[in-house]
Amino acid sequence: MKKSAWLPAVIAPVVVAGAIAAPALANAASTPLAGSNPTAAEVIASVAKSSDAQYSGKLSQTSDLGLPELPTGSGGSSLEGNASDAISMLTSSHTARVYADGATKQRVQVTEQLAEQDLIRNGSDVWTWDSKEREATHVTLPSDAQKSFEDGTATPSDIATKAIDAITPSTKVAKPTSTTVAGHDAWQLVLTPKSSDNLVGSVQLAVDKQTGLPLRATVQAKGQSDPAFQVRFTSLQYGAPAARLFDFTPPSNAKVTTKDLSDVPTDHAGTGEHAFDRADAPTFAGSDWDTIAELPAGTADTSSAGADATALLDQLTKAVDGGRAIQTSLVSVYLTDDGRVLAGAVPVSSLVAAAK
CATH class of the missing domain: 3.30.310 (TATA-Binding Protein)
Structure with a gap:
């Protein structure tokens, strides 16, 4: 990690993961929702069904953490690229296209100002690509790794999984209510910490009634009327995306970094997919x-x-x-x-x- 980039690199994953971090309590069974008035436990259990979902969609992410505006110069941000980009993820709104074909094939595309950043997983191969910097990273995951590779880009599923893991006697879970996200009927859950020693007001999850796929995740800070962080689908179509979307070959003039984690136990640093030494x-x-x-x-x-x-x-x-x-x-x-x-x-x- 560049010395100039350490600060945002620490903050970025903490905003999502640290805000709702907790040890896993139980494994949710993959059972269908019962009737038209499911319990919170049944809605939570339905999320397990969505791990094999096939879909294409567009995500919107917004953050309002109260961070100051970044200093800028005549040529744009005066910060070095990595630092500016990472903190921008915390202070600005972003959109991304996301594609999924089951648990081990995903692609996220973020396009801004004629540049594109991609995260592609196809089985044990994970690629990241930055078209502006002409840099690619290739990570080989353990063969039994099941979770999607994490790079700071969060989907509603990421937030929902972490929030579900936090459901312990320390959390109040409200009765599900009906809502709609991106044209899909969903159940909304509200999780509220009982502890007064943290900054989280609540985590709100909207889960597709038919598929169990989390469609929206909102993290509310205590004492704040607007969400501190929200990621949601603005459009979503079910069905297998084109197979070519999960293939990636870096351009011949790209700088490529490789990291082989195939021998790293999957219980190291969570799933074995993190790049921590x-x-x-x-x-x-x-x-x-x-x-x-x-x-x-x-x-x-x-x-x-x-x-x-x-x-x-x-x-x-x-x-x-x-x-x-x-x-x-x-x-x-x-x-x-x-x-x-x-x-x-x-x-x-x-x-x-x-x-x-």
Whole structure:
């Protein structure tokens, strides 16, 4: 990871995963919904059916975390590319096209300003492509890996899975109500943390009544009227996408990076699909909605960062006991003086206490 890019690289996955992180409680059975008034448990169980879904659609993602606007120059963002792009994902609205053919074939396309970014999974092969930078990454997954590769691009299924894992005695689950998303009838669930020690107000999930596919996921911060984060389908058509969409060959002049995870146990760093080195894997403290993730010393080493990255750090964070921190409406990140990074959907004070 570039030293100038470490901050947004830590924040980006935390916004989604950290906000609703919790240990898995139970495996939902793949059972159909019963009648016209299902229980919350039946709606949750129906999500398991959607892992083999085949569809094409368009996603819309919006974020309102209260982050300041990025500094810009006459030529656009004055930040280096990776940092600017990552934080842009947290402060701007984005759309993407998504294609799925079962659990092991997915493609996400984000097109902006004559550039395209792609994430393609076809079995154990995962490709990422950035047309602007002319850079591709090829990751080989373990043969038994089932989950979709994660790169910070979230779908309603990603959010729903993590929220479902958080359903413990620490969570209130409201009775399902009817709604419509992208022309499809859905059941809406509202999950509310019982704990008062975190920043999450609620997680709202809309699940297709017929297929169990999550169609919309909304994360509401406490005390906020507008969603802090939302991703939803704006259009959705069921049926197998064209097979060619899951094939990718980088252009001859592209820079290609490869990473072979085929021998990594699938229980390492969750599924074996994450690009964490063992020494860099996070540790966790707390439980359920109050979970805090910690990355080891050296993660936040900014000694070789450029002037732009330093300016970004000064703008986004404030000095606190033992380091610097940022608290958005939904998630906090604490950078210790010894280079550790702690993050979670909790106040900064909780991170400072956990670091001692």
